[in-house]
Amino acid sequence: MTIKTDFGAEALTLPHPYLLFLGDVKHKGYAKTAFGLCDWAGEKCVGEYICEGGEITTGLPRMAPTEAAAKGAKSVIVGVANSGGIIPSTWVASLVEGLEAGLDIVSGMHVRLGDIPELAETARRLGRQLVDVRTPPANIPIGNGQKRSGKRLLTVGTDCALGKKYTAIALSRAFAARGVQVDFRATGQTGIMIAGGGMPMDAIVSDFEAGAAELLSPDAAPDHWDVIEGQGAILHPAYAAVSLGLLHGSQPDIFVVCHEPGRENVIGMPGFKLPEIEEIVELTLKLGRRTNPAIRCGGFSFNTSEMGEVEAAEFMTKEGERLGLPVADPMRGGEALERLVDSCLQ
Amino acid sequence: MTIKTDFGAEALTLPHPYLLFLGDVKHKGYAKTAFGLCDWAGEKCVGEYICEGGEITTGLPRMAPTEAAAKGAKSVIVGVANSGGIIPSTWVASLVEGLEAGLDIVSGMHVRLGDIPELAETARRLGRQLVDVRTPPANIPIGNGQKRSGKRLLTVGTDCALGKKYTAIALSRAFAARGVQVDFRATGQTGIMIAGGGMPMDAIVSDFEAGAAELLSPDAAPDHWDVIEGQGAILHPAYAAVSLGLLHGSQPDIFVVCHEPGRENVIGMPGFKLPEIEEIVELTLKLGRRTNPAIRCGGFSFNTSEMGEVEAAEFMTKEGERLGLPVADPMRGGEALERLVDSCLQ
Structure with missing residues (x-):
């Protein structure tokens, strides 16, 4: 199986290995991103990282960003898919800690990482990347309904x-x-x-x-x-x-x-x-x-x-x-x- | 009948009377915005305005922006709903002419007026407004499906x-x-x-x-x-x-x-x-x-x-x-x- 992006959008290249961030979620269903990465891209994940109040574990070793960085992690990846795709203010300090440990942040939430002032400022100061997986490519056309081959x-x-x-x-x-x-x-x-x-x-x-x-x-x-x-x-x-x-x-x-x-x-x-x-x-x-x-x-x-x-x-x-x-x-x-x-x- | 906007979004206030802009469209279905305004807000429309190649008329008097301004018009309103909601480059000169005649531009297209450099620049230079009707309010929630009264x-x-x-x-x-x-x-x-x-x-x-x-x-x-x-x-x-x-x-x-x-x-x-x-x-x-x-x-x-x-x-x-x-x-x-x-x- 090849996995490719050949439809003209800019292909995303995500910095890995990842440290999986679980926020403070209490329901397994909301951590499906983290579980998906463990199950299907486990070789890219060095550990998990939660903030206060979190009750879910993927089974990966729990570690702080500094430890993950020492083990070779390149980014903190937000492993949560909550209702609305928001990053609550209670998570921001943990993500800043990730940036300070030398990691980039990768997110698939609706909110853009760069729209959160503390993250934008810290990333700029430290030269880190904020990667939003959910940002669609430009110039998507209206559907035409015409039959395609394959x-x-x-x-x-x-x-x-x-x-x-x-x-x-x-x-x-x-x-x-x-x-x-x-x-x-x-x-x-x-x-x-x-x-x-x-x-x-x-x-x-x-x-x-x-x-x-x-x-x-x-x-x-x-x-x-x-x-x-x-x-x-x-x-x-x-x-x-x-x-x-x-x-x-x-x-x-x-x-x-x-x-x-x-x-x-x-x-x-x-x-x-x-x-x-x-x-x-x-x-x-x-x-x-x-x-x-x-x-x-x-x-x-x-x-x-x-x-x-x-x-x-x-x-x-x-x-x-x-x-x-x-x-x-x-x-x-x-x-x-x-x-x-x-x-x-x- | 009252018509109101009480759902927390910023209510739009559109400058009128309008000069209805029909671009160069050749199919009545694509000019439904203009026909809708004629039929349902006719008292707000002083005339229509087309550019080269246009074949549709609403029946309103056809006039240039300067004439419309003299008759009291306050804005050129884009009366077209084409596929993709775009403003073709062939329309831009006509819209600039509207701004130069003292009118604002109102549009319901997907593309934002302010993203068209010539319009943005002319509006800034002349102190005109570019009003995008299609820009949604901020902070829309995920649906909850709960029954509402009424x-x-x-x-x-x-x-x-x-x-x-x-x-x-x-x-x-x-x-x-x-x-x-x-x-x-x-x-x-x-x-x-x-x-x-x-x-x-x-x-x-x-x-x-x-x-x-x-x-x-x-x-x-x-x-x-x-x-x-x-x-x-x-x-x-x-x-x-x-x-x-x-x-x-x-x-x-x-x-x-x-x-x-x-x-x-x-x-x-x-x-x-x-x-x-x-x-x-x-x-x-x-x-x-x-x-x-x-x-x-x-x-x-x-x-x-x-x-x-x-x-x-x-x-x-x-x-x-x-x-x-x-x-x-x-x-x-x-x-x-x-x-x-x-x-x-x-």
Whole structure:
């Protein structure tokens, strides 16, 4: 698998190894950037760093910036994806400490690092870089909906933070293992940090959302696959705009629905029940047909991290029979994942 | 009907009367801003102004900026909504001529007037204002999906540029005529120019799209109506992200589907057939229920400007029977419009 950025935007080059910053978050779901980097770019991470009140650990050794710098770290990378993409004032002193230890700061938050006066001033004084992964490339066009060559797979979900990125990376690797030409296309801050390039779909002005997705997976060889990281969820009360623009612009041939069994409510949205998987399939087909009449569901990716191995396998088999298509947990791999890959490539 | 901006954004105050600038456009659909201002804020418009190659007229007297200034105009207002919201270099000399005649420039394009060096420099030199209507307010929150008090109506469409704004304004006026407390809520540049305030939905970063719509129609008295101007179309290959964020954030009780009989293809999108009206109703219900389970279709607004009066009336009656809800052309008014209002308010 190659991971590249060939759509004309400036490719980001992030200084690494990283020290993963977890702020003061108390919910694993908000630290998904840090967990993503550990799981998929672990060789780039020397340790983790929290500030007062933080309760989450990635399992990496906890260390101060000076220690990380001594171990070769080049940047503090903000490993948090909170609601609104803000950097609370309570984190700023910790980030300044990182700059003073000789590290750059890399962030995928909506707020720009350079817009925080203390960080801007310290970085300027010390000659450090402030790298905003979420800043979109310039000159994104309005979508045109025209069919592009090559094949595309998009991961979608019943909610946020349940495995759309992991699934896309795992499917990319599984495709590559079969000798298929494939690129993983990153659409969020963590994916872009892992891939070293991509399109920050949630930071795009909404009029250009589909156009940005079109840029992300350009014309390719007829048997080449782009495996595109999904964002949000088509029935998410806050983020569905991102999901729909990405769906239309990606014009996927195949989509895989990502789901976490047992999750009953939309994360961070009191009163919103998780939609049924079948509802997501139906809506994705109805909406996705607009730019790719041949769109079909390739199967399902379940995040079964809360289940034992046997329980997970039985549950996925039963759900696969009920839904009529393969169900796999890409983190577990195995034959279930191979069946899902078969279904996507058939 | 009162038109106000009470959602915390800075209210825009636009210098008027206006001289309507039509650039060099050759398609009426791209001059919808100018036509909207003529129809709904005609008392604010002294004339129209085109540059070389322009083929569209609003019917207002054509004049140069010096003549308009002599007749009391205070600004040149860009009356064009082209693809991408750009100001081509071929228009700049005409706009500079406006500044030199003593007029400010008002624009709803994506590009900022101040980012065009010749305009910025001339405005600075002459002490003129460059007013960008499409610049969103700061500090828009992520949507929360929570139910707000008061009632809401959203206009949706089978395409762009077929009457969603006109319908919203006409329904606001018809509601007010029945003594209903109502606010027209503008979401696009023309609507904002007419209303003097609103939320430029297509200029919002997509992660905040639903949140911006939530701000636009805040809590209100239980029997108060916000009538919200729709944007794009849920099956538009470029703009559906805007439409879905606006739908979720508006949490409408009622939607009215706007359509232009006879239009076969999506404007500016070769190869895209117009969706069926029923498909838009079905999708709007399925998606809109997410934030308002009581959402229902109030009826249909047809743009019958290409038909004779008798033909239009017969066609709308037949379509109303087929679709099972009232059909009206708000520009024609009459009993059909009253039946549509009945259906919305019942």
